[in-house]
Amino acid sequence: MRKNIVVAIDGYSSCGKSTLAKALAKKLGFIYIDSGAMYRAITLYFLRNNVDLENHDAIADALKHIELNFHSKDYESHITLNGEEVSDEIRLMPVSEAVSPVSAIKEVRKEMVKQQQRMGKSKNIVMDGRDIGTAVFPDAQVKFFMTADPKIRAERRYNEMVAKGDTSITLEEVFENIAHRDYADTTRAESPLTRAEDAIILDNTDITEEEQLAFALDKVQPFLHT
Numbered sequence: 001m002r003k004n005i006v007v008a009i010d011g012y013s014s015c016g017k018s019t020l021a022k023a024l025a026k027k028l029g030f031i032y033i034d035s036g037a038m039y040r041a042i043t044l045y046f047l048r049n050n051v052d053l054e055n056h057d058a059i060a061d062a063l064k065h066i067e068l069n070f071h072s073k074d075y076e077s078h079i080t081l082n083g084e085e086v087s088d089e090i091r092l093m094p095v096s097e098a099v100s101p102v103s104a105i106k107e108v109r110k111e112m113v114k115q116q117q118r119m120g121k122s123k124n125i126v127m128d129g130r131d132i133g134t135a136v137f138p139d140a141q142v143k144f145f146m147t148a149d150p151k152i153r154a155e156r157r158y159n160e161m162v163a164k165g166d167t168s169i170t171l172e173e174v175f176e177n178i179a180h181r182d183y184a185d186t187t188r189a190e191s192p193l194t195r196a197e198d199a200i201i202l203d204n205t206d207i208t209e210e211e212q213l214a215f216a217l218d219k220v221q222p223f224l225h226t
Helices: 017-028 035-048 056-064 093-103 106-119 132-136 150-163 171-187 209-223
Strands: 006-011 031-034 068-073 076-081 125-129 142-147 200-203
Touching (some): 006 132, 017 125, 031 035, 031 076, 031 106, 035 056, 035 068, 035 076, 035 106, 035 125, 056 106, 106 125, 106 132, 142 209, 150 171, 200 209
Parallel strands (some): 006 125, 006 142, 031 125
């Protein structure tokens, strides 16, 4: 049994995993690690450098030149790619459209899992992603699997993008992107999105952010004093 506490949050894209993870980490005083941001940052590097996703040597070489770090600013977790702040750019549609195939690459997942496990060795953390409770931290004390109606997820993601000034995309295109990512995430050969047997299902289609935080805190509470 690990001494530090790990809360693993998996689930479909645009389910609000990071929203819950950030709120939970802040409330508990844990470190929040956004694994999805790590894959998005790698995707951004691959796009900028025209890395051929079919060329395993090129991928392996590119990974050697990628340094990712998290830092906290205004109580938010930000990620840097080789020292450059890329938290906003990795959320734009070009990265969203390319992140699933990049995430499915064995070499990429192996490198990211190694980095994520290193981060969770000695600190109390909350980490969200696609395979945190199954591949990265199968021994996590608390695991959540988040889901929501696809139409609701698309609306949330679309509104988030518009709020950040990205008006070049339609709601229909966001819905199609989410459907495509769901298929890619659940059918990929390397660490597909699946619910861990001991994961707690959290369907937030019809509940507020405050209600889901209260639900999660209730499930974590027993492990804080063991």
